[in-house]
Amino acid sequence: MRQLIRIFLTINILCFTVVSSFATLHGTLEYTIPVDYSQINLEETDTKANLYYDLAMKNKSGNLDENITYALNLYSILCNKSPDNIFYAIRLGTLYDLIGKDRYAKGNYYRALSIDESRPEPYFYFGEFYYKRAMFKKALKMYTKAYNNGYIKHYETLYKLGDIYQKFGDTQQAQKYFKSAANIQSNVELDKKIETVNTTDCSNKVYYKR
Numbered sequence: 001m002r003q004l005i006r007i008f009l010t011i012n013i014l015c016f017t018v019v020s021s022f023a024t025l026h027g028t029l030e031y032t033i034p035v036d037y038s039q040i041n042l043e044e045t046d047t048k049a050n051l052y053y054d055l056a057m058k059n060k061s062g063n064l065d066e067n068i069t070y071a072l073n074l075y076s077i078l079c080n081k082s083p084d085n086i087f088y089a090i091r092l093g094t095l096y097d098l099i100g101k102d103r104y105a106k107g108n109y110y111r112a113l114s115i116d117e118s119r120p121e122p123y124f125y126f127g128e129f130y131y132k133r134a135m136f137k138k139a140l141k142m143y144t145k146a147y148n149n150g151y152i153k154h155y156e157t158l159y160k161l162g163d164i165y166q167k168f169g170d171t172q173q174a175q176k177y178f179k180s181a182a183n184i185q186s187n188v189e190l191d192k193k194i195e196t197v198n199t200t201d202c203s204n205k206v207y208y209k210r
Contacts, residue, residue, distance in 0.1 A: 042081055049074035053091060056098065064099050071095055086115045090125050097129050105129055120149040124157055131160060140164045155184045162193065171197050 052071035059065055072095050078088045093108035109129065112122035127142030143161050151157040162177035174197045182190055 040077060040081065042078070045074055045077055045081075049078055049091070053095070056095060059098065062098065062100055068095060068099060084115055086112045086119060086122065089115060090122055093122075093129070094125055097125075097132070102129075118149060120146040120151040120154070120157075123149060124151060124154070127157075127160065131164075136164050136167060140168075152180075153184055155181055158184070159190065162197075166193070166197055171200050 049071060052067050052074060055067040056065075056071045059068060072092065075088050075092045075095065078085065079092060082088060089108050089112035093105045093112065096102075096104035096108060106126075106129070109122055109126045112119075113126075123142045123146035127139045127146060130136070130139035130142060139160070143157055143164070146154070146157050147161060158177045158181035162174045162181060165171075165173040165177065175194070178190060178194045178197060182194065
């Protein structure tokens with residue numbers, strides 16, 4: 001009987017929070033109803049949140065759908081229950097980034113940094129946010145902080161650093177990060193990048209010797 005009551009409460013909370021999420025995202029929410037977070041099982045909510053997050057990340061359209069909505073609401077609940085959990089804040093930031101809600105995405109990344117600014121994860125995802133928007137100077141700053149804070153063997157960080165330096169024409173730095181990335185995970189795309197950078201670097205050396 002208690003389990004049925006718990007399920008009923010959880011469903012009602014989720015139904016309300018789904019409506020709240022849609023309304024908040026579209027700017028129509030005019031009131032809030034207090035939610036008793038003590039009735040929610042953290043472990044079960046975490047499992048469901050991860051499930052809907054994985055489904056949400058398959059959405060490439062950038063449009064709000066059911067999976068994104070459920071993931072947003074579940075991670076919002078988790079953040080309220082565990083406000084010092086950096087992982088939940090990052091997940092919320094990533095979900096808002098996915099649907100183009102920049103202010104909410106940045107707010108959650110800043111929240112993650114306020115929890116622990118020594119961790120590399122929030123810097124990396126903040127870098128991803130700026131990289132997607134072609135704001136490469138800001139992306140470079142964030143990826144560099146992720147690298148300095150522990151992501152020295154993180155393939156995506158190394159690749160993005162190399163790619164940005166290549167865009168900026170700094171072949172020496174591009175080579176450094178691309179080669180470090182290749183030591184972790186070699187692939188055709190990366191090999192082509194390294195070859196292009198090496199060719200450009202050789203051309204520049206010949207040009208400046210003239």
